[in-house]
Amino acid sequence: MGTLKKILALLAAVLLALSLWELAQRYFILSPSYQTGKTPQDYGVAFKVDWLPVPQAEGGGLVHAWWLPAESSTAPAVLFLHGNDSTLHTDIDLILSLRRLGLAVMAIDYRGYGDGAWYLPSQHSVYADARVAWQAFKQRSPEASKHLVYGHSLGGAIAMDMAAVSLGVDGVIVDGGFLSVADIAKSYTASWLPFDALIRHDFSSYSKLAAIAAPKLFIHCSGDDVVPMALGERLYQLSSRPKAKLFMQGGDHDACYRRDEAAWQRALDRVIKY
Template identity: 35%
Template sequence: MLNKLSLRWLLSAGLIAALFYIGISVYLFFQQTRFIFFPSPVIQTTPEFFNLRYQEVWLPVTTTAGKTEHIHGWWIPATQSNGRVLLYLHGNGINIGANVAHAHRFHQMGFSVLLIDYRGYGRSEGAFPSEATVYQDAAVAWDYLVNQRRIDPSQIFIYGHSLGGAIAIHLALQQPNAAGLIVESSFTSIRAMIDFQRAYRIFPVDLILRQRFDSISKVPALQIPVLFIHGTADWQVPAQMSEQLYAAAPEPKQLILIPGAGHNNVAEVAGSKYFQVVQNFVRQVSIQQMAER
């Protein structure tokens, strides 16, 4: 039988464990963006590395407090323009400097490319990002293309990689006149990612989670053609999530799985097939647009 000292010790240990659990839960509630976004202020590669002509872009954003902050980006005009434009929304790590090589691939396909950093990334101003602010930043980039560059929405393709795919899906819902949507290596929701990674499943996730990026509930409402691309060897975001997004999306839609490709090297592993897949998608969009005129 437990004596009073042992019982007191057990109660104390239980109380400490409970307080620790509650403390971690509260920390995760308020600081969860730190586990989602991994920005860097250092831009290591610019379009100059690929001998690309480009312009620095600074886009004003009004915060909820009424303050004006600026998004930094690069406008890379097509060498021989076919009128097609790609709005490139990168993932949760580093900044546009880590994405310029992939943006260059789209440029080689004939796109003019607008590549932006969300607030808190690279040279963009603002505090640490959140789901709400990155959605706003993507919308500001879209408005820049349409209202300042005077580009017809039917000429703009929205591209997003990983977390950027969730941002691209959200933007596509707001812009049903866009030409098309390309979602690469993205996930169904942050909630599903937590289940996949398992590290935080001991916490009351549904009560704590505020940054949801719930793409799986959004894709059924898409009104534009969508292309999902994913590597089958992606250990960060399983390819099954793109399959689930594809299944939930309406037609017209495509799903391309690249055997042996991971999270960040789909285009490298796919090689020329990547170019063919994207160019075929753009061609099919063009055919559909002509048929609707």
Template identity: 35%
Template sequence: MSIKFLWRSLLSVTAIAGSLYIIACLFLYFQQARFIFFPRATIDTTPAAFNLQYQEVWLPVKTASSKVEKIHSWWIPASTPSNRVLLYLHGNGINIGANVAHASRFHRMGFSVLLPDYRGYGLSQGNFPSESQVYQDAQVAWNYLVKEKKIPANQIFIYGHSLGGAVAIDLAVKQPKAAGLIVESSFTSVADMVNHQQIYRIFPIKLLLHQRFDSIDKVGSLAMPVLFIHGTADWQVPASMSQQLYEAAPQPKQIFLVPKAGHNNTAEVAGSQYFQVVQQFVKQVENENVAQRRKGAKGY
């Protein structure tokens, strides 16, 4: 076997490897949303499974091409007269049907809950979701509460779980008059999540990434009370990311770390303490709002 043959073989292998690497980079660039969003069309559970009264709500969204698509949502009114309203922004998996159980916990705390599905999820119309699209969908849900249902912004709490936490942070920055923000089991950014999953480190992530969900750069602009919740045994999103978000956020802020809880079971593991922490946070916000109104009425 000649040196020339070995050299040609090495060049061929290098060329093939380089081509495969470029193809992989292009695939990650154009298909990265498929690694982030995992929607399902079929809804397995409705609020009726928890004996909750609810209404089907369809929210129109105008696309860049002026086409109108509709978001499917559930409006679950509080059982007794209440000013508490929660905009519930779910994570990247399945659809609103997988979030009814947790939404019912907030309902038991006295909230009316709006639970929307992003476009591409459940019965909502639209193509496969993207970062800009879910931000727009959250804004449409907010507008429905404020403009259609005439709910004052300072009575609306924004809640987001996992990827929904990033959507909630983005919306909260844009809507500083909201009552408060609750972010559960969420991450600092997609780039940090990619670095956490070491398999992707061989790729030039900074160049390829366009679905960023860069919460760590946004959270410092929050102008409302925020509560971060995270399970310390979360293997999908490390609790250290909520700690980083907490440290970057301005006051007033709180963090509730649940020992031994994973990504989706903080409320189950924490039990009554989960309700106590959330209720205390909400009550503090409400008391502060009352104090501000009284101060304004006295003309201070």
């Protein structure tokens, strides 16, 4: 019995360690944020608040969304997906910049972010939230000439997952993107470390790139201290055509588009008109 008790105790310790590792990944990789602040109304921009129901099969709950209609119902429309440690409020400048291009914009907070209820998100849950939002987005903009998705940072990986499995994606913009969280971890440490095996919430896009037939635009700044530009270049190189890139010197991770907003606008225009 002594040996059996030791084995059971060891198994219990292993299961506890695995559970803690799972929770740690979800917390640190997804970094849910409850930051709040200004809304489009504070800038004189009309918008509507939506709460999109998530099916019970996907855990239930609500996805918080902003809908910023364009002046014309036939204007191109874009679904904006923010990254980790961000919310609708922290990324409002980028959201409004997209709206100033004449686009209709839907932007969301995944469950566990922003004004939503407490929830510890996972890779699976944010993928599900984006797909729920895509369906609502298409219903909101049935006459739009194009339906695009713009993902920033971790939102870029979510955008690529959605574009690989969802119908009607006319263009994908990935801002500050990467191929996997493991690649980022290796870039900060050593390439031989087994992060691929250790990280379950890896947000890997390797197997999805071939399934994304829509035109793709990759945006990156050399001053990005979160995702090295070399990882963005690798993502671009491995992606299928049609594709384009806007890689700029300087800038940073959170507001690369500000480095040259005119070039950013021209690059988006090319994707929209492709």
